[in-house]
Amino acid sequence: xxxxxxIKDIAKELNVSISTVSKALNDSHEIAEVTKKRIxxxxxxxxxxxxxxxxxxxxxxxxxxxxxxxxxxKYIYAQVFNGIEQVANEQGYKIITCVSNEKTSKEKEIxxxxxxxxxxxxxxSPCLETxxxxxxxxxxxxxxxxxxxxxxxxxxxxxxxxxxMIKDHKATYNAVEHLKNTGCKNIGFISTNKKLGSTxxxxxGYIKGLEEFQLNIxxxxxxxxxxxxxxxxxxxxxxxxxxxxxxxxxTTNEATAIAAQKVAQKLGYSxxxxxxxxxxxxxxxxxxxxxxxxxxxxxGEKMGAKAAKLLIYRIECxxxxxxxxxxxxxxxxxxxxxxxxxxxxxxK
Numbered sequence: 465x466x467x468x469x470x471i472k473d474i475a476k477e478l479n480v481s482i483s484t485v486s487k488a489l490n491d492s493h494e495i496a497e498v499t500k501k502r503i504x505x506x507x508x509x510x511x512x513x514x515x516x517x518x519x520x521x522x523x524x525x526x527x528x529x530x531x532x533x534x535x536x537x538k539y540i541y542a543q544v545f546n547g548i549e550q551v552a553n554e555q556g557y558k559i560i561t562c563v564s565n566e567k568t569s570k571e572k573e574i575x576x577x578x579x580x581x582x583x584x585x586x587x588x589s590p591c592l593e594t595x596x597x598x599x600x601x602x603x604x605x606x607x608x609x610x611x612x613x614x615x616x617x618x619x620x621x622x623x624x625x626x627x628x629m630i631k632d633h634k635a636t637y638n639a640v641e642h643l644k645n646t647g648c649k650n651i652g653f654i655s656t657n658k659k660l661g662s663t664x665x666x667x668x669g670y671i672k673g674l675e676e677f678q679l680n681i682x683x684x685x686x687x688x689x690x691x692x693x694x695x696x697x698x699x700x701x702x703x704x705x706x707x708x709x710x711x712x713x714x715t716t717n718e719a720t721a722i723a724a725q726k727v728a729q730k731l732g733y734s735x736x737x738x739x740x741x742x743x744x745x746x747x748x749x750x751x752x753x754x755x756x757x758x759x760x761x762x763x764g765e766k767m768g769a770k771a772a773k774l775l776i777y778r779i780e781c782x783x784x785x786x787x788x789x790x791x792x793x794x795x796x797x798x799x800x801x802x803x804x805x806x807x808x809x810x811x812k
Contacts (some may be wrong), residue, residue: 468609468610468611468668469499469507469510469511469512469609469610470549471485471486471489474503474506474507474512474608475806476593477506478502478503478506480499480503484499484503485503487500488500488503488504489504489507489512499602499719505570506549508770509609511578511605511609512684513580513581513609517770525584525642525779526555526583526584527556527557527558527584528558528559528560528579528582528583528584528588529548529552529558529559529560529583529584529586529587529688529775529776530559530560530561530562530574530578530583530585530587531545531548531559531560531561531562531586531587531588532561532562532563532564532571532574532586532587532588532589533545533561533562533563533564533589534563534564534565534566534589534590534591534592534618535563535564535565535566536563538717538745538747539718539746539747539748539749539764540617540745540762540764540767541589541617541764542764543762543763543764543765543767543768543798544589544616544617544764544765544767544768544771545559545768546764546765546768547764547766547768547769547770547771547772547803548587548768548769548771548772549768550765550768550769550771551768551772551773551776552772552776555772555775555776556718557584557772560578560582560583562578564591565591566591566592566593567591568591568593568594568599568602570591571591572602575602575603575606579606579611581756583609583611583769584611584612584779585612585613585614585775585778585779585795586606586611586612586613586614586775586777587613587614587616587768587771587772587775588603588613588614588615589615589616589617589618589749590603590615590618590620591730592657595618595620595660595661596659596660597656598620598622600620600622600623603620603623603625604623604673605626607623607625608671609620612625612626612775612778612779613625613626614626614627614628614772614774614778615627615628616628616629616767616768616771617629617762617767618660618661618662619661619790620661621753623773625788626771626774626775626778626788626789626790626791627788627789627790627791628638628767628770628774628790628791628793629790629791629792629793630762630767630772630792630793630794630795631665631792631795632662632665632666632669633665633666633668633669633672634669634795635666635669635671635744635760635795636653636666636667636668636669636670636673636714636760636761637669637672637673638673638795639670639673639714639742639760639797640669640670640673640674640677640679640714641673641677642742642797642803643712643714643740643742643803644673644677644679645689646736646740646803646804646805647711647804648711648712648740649679649680649711650679650680650682650685650708650709650710650711650712651670651674651679651680651685651710651711651712651713651714652682652685652686652687652704652708652710652712652713652714652724653670653685653686653687653713653714653715654665654689654701654713654714654715654716654720654721654724654727655685655687655689655690655715655716655720656688656689656690656717656719656720656802657668657686657690657716658688658690659690662716663716666714666716666744667686667760670677670714678694682708684707684708685699685704685708685710685713687696687704689720694719694723697720697723698723698726699725699769700729701724701727702727702730702731704725704729705724705731707726710739711738711739711740712739712741712742713740713741713742714742714743714760714804715741715743715744716743716744717743717744717745718743718744718747718749718750718753718757718759719739719749720743720747721742721743721750721753721757721802722749722753723751724741725741725753725754725755725757725802728741735755735801735802736755736801736803736804737773737804740758740802740803740804741757741758741802742757742758742759742760742797742802742803743757743758743759743760744759744760744762745759745760745761745762745764746760746761746762747759750800751800753802755800755801755802756800756801756802757800757801757802758797758798758799758800758801758802758803758805759797759798759800760795760796760798761795761797761798761799762793762795763793763794763795763796763797764794766793769794770791770793774789774791
């Protein structure tokens with residue numbers, strides 16, 4: 465991990481006193497203009513930022529970490545936060561939580577606000593806009609400034625940092641296998657963000673499962689709801705269910721799964737007797753759906769705990785550049801009443 469630039473480093477590099485650097489950075493008139501501009505130009509070029517909190521701390525650490533999530537709607541983020549908080553509390557760290565609202569500009573604003581020495585590192589799930597555009601330079605800049613980052617959930621392969629993730633393709637593959645084992649042959653797939661990397665991986669695993677288990681591959685029941693508001697889901701899904709033979713669906717979130725269940729029931733299907741539903745992820749909606757929904761659990765608390773441990777290790781590690789790590793969280797099917805099961809005792 466690159467060492468943060470300090471006033472002392474600037475003074476040594478430019479062969480001036482620490483006091484002169486401090487005055488130049490505070491735009492003091494007590495030093496020569498040419499010296500001031502030289503120091504300010506150097507600080508700007510190497511992205512120096514004053515470490516306000518660390519000035520009063522002997523170990524130059526704030527014992528505070530920032531968590532940046534894309535939105536407040538996904539239950540997985542609440543689970544992740546619980547895992548982070550537990551580990552942080554055990555290690556004596558405080559947490560600042562920020563929401564990017566799926567906007568790259570907001571992400572950049574948050575990073576700029578917090579990279580002034582107020583925190584020691586970041587745990588981040590990139591926003592939708594950043595993920596789709598693969599615009600990760602603001603994260604790279606923060607890493608180069610000496611702040612460690614751990615990415616989770618939406619993990620960019622292009623960025624070198626610690627990561628915590630699931631195998632999205634394996635999760636949907638396993639879901640297809642379960643549906644096949646319970647007698648399903650015409651399995652649909654419903655997504656809401658087709659450009660998102662995780663969605664692409666989930667669809668890839670779904671198609672691989674259909675191919676390997678020799679099930680019907682029907683593009684008409686691979687439904688993309690990217691352009692639609694959640695209130696329109698049922699209206700869009702209904703004619704597709706009416707015009708295609710379908711006996712089950714895998715969805716990328718719980719809202720689409722609930723819409724699918726409602727449509728299926730209105731069309732006379734009996735869940736799970738002749739129609740099954742599996743959804744990412746294991747949230748509150750799934751537990752209160754009727755019938756209760758079988759889900760793919762991403763184990764958010766484990767994800768959060770692992771992310772916090774990786775970040776704190778990197779913050780406190782005495783090595784200059786320990787190897788980056790990628791931790792895989794294994795997903796599981798949480799069996800409920802929206803699918804048939806051979807193991808009734810596993811219903812939760």
